[in-house]
Amino acid sequence: MGRVTSRTPSIRVEITAGGEPRTTSRPDTLAVEEPLEIRVSGVSVTVTMRTPGDDFDLTVGNLLTEGVLRHATDVQQLMHCLDEDESGSPTYNVVDVTLAPGVVPDLDRAARSGYQSSACGVCGKTSIDAITATSPYAVATDPVALDPAVVAGLPDALREHQKVFDRTGGLHAAGIFTASGEALVVREDVGRHNAVDKAVGWAGREGLLPLSGHVLVVSGRASFELVQKAVMAGLPALVAVSAPSSLAADLATRSGLTLVGFARPPRMTVYAGAHRLGW
Structure with a gap:
């Protein structure tokens, strides 16, 4: 199996108080990136x-x-x-x-x-119509209720599982959590969409799809593509550390997904599906 990290030559540069660069040559640990066909x-x-x-x-x-x-x-x-x-x-x-x-x-x-x-x-409406028409699961009918305090803390819970990120600083993470905040699976990858696919694929191979009543948590922003993947897996909620795109919010609203961004305790911003959080 391919390696997850690699040692690569690097030059560490520190600017001194006098404005002069001080350099140190040393190997650094990087996340491996390779194609998968x-x-x-x-x-x-x-x-x-x-x-x-x-x-x-x-x-x-x-x-x-x-x-x-x-x-x-x-x-x-x-x-x-x-x-x-x-x-x-x-x-x-x-x-x-x-x-x-x-x-x-x-x-x-x-x-x-x-x-x-x-x-x-591609036209946003065309893309949204394509996803809402092809998803095998109706996340809009998922009755799960979410505790705002638990949801706001999910990115911190995700961070605890990012072992390769601790070594490289160069990987995204995606995790599937229960409504009570328990992690079922966390996966890391150089691509945020790959991290989500790894987590969803694990759930599929374990016979857990659709992921009704669960939450997808991602370490970066919430793109249209990640909302799409959540809907296709039957996940009723997506929580991101950073912002969603406008098309991601549109798709979440149309599909009945709860979409939360900027989740950093004690705050978060809800862009769609606020009813699951009590509003």
Whole structure:
């Protein structure tokens, strides 16, 4: 399996009181970033830049949250292909998915997956309509009630599980929590969307989808793409350390998701679904 961190030469620069730079050469620990190609029955579906580890969870989560597959049970087998680098060493950077008998993937959706990025330039209404029409779960009907004090503290609870971030300072995190604040799973990755896919994929492989009554917590901002992934996993709430985008708030409102940003105790800002917090 690929490494999660790597030691890389660096020069530490400190500006002295007199304005002169003082330099120290030293190796630094960085998060590894490598491509992962996902294939379905031998057909390449997507390539994502990720931190190696939990690749099977990432694969299942990506296929579910992008709408290529409907259920985790659509996957019969996952395996790393024996791809090699220039030196002939295995990279473990390709995962091939064998589908259960009778399952037909939506490969057209895979080909259009770029529209789910907040930077793609596609009409917002078109994107929102596409997600609300294809999600297999109706999060708007989820009756879970959330304690504001618990919700505000979720980013701190997430931070306690960010072990690789402590070593590198370069990874995002995503966690699935119960309404009472208990962490079911936390995953880290150089890409925030990959961290979410790893967490959702784990839940799918554990037979926990839809994630009714649970909360997705992310270490950065809440983009349209992350709201989409929460809705596709049946999560009724998304809590972010930073701000949401306008399209993320629109999608949350349309889909009935509770969206919270700037969650840093004792404050937070609610952008959608305030009824679950008592308002």
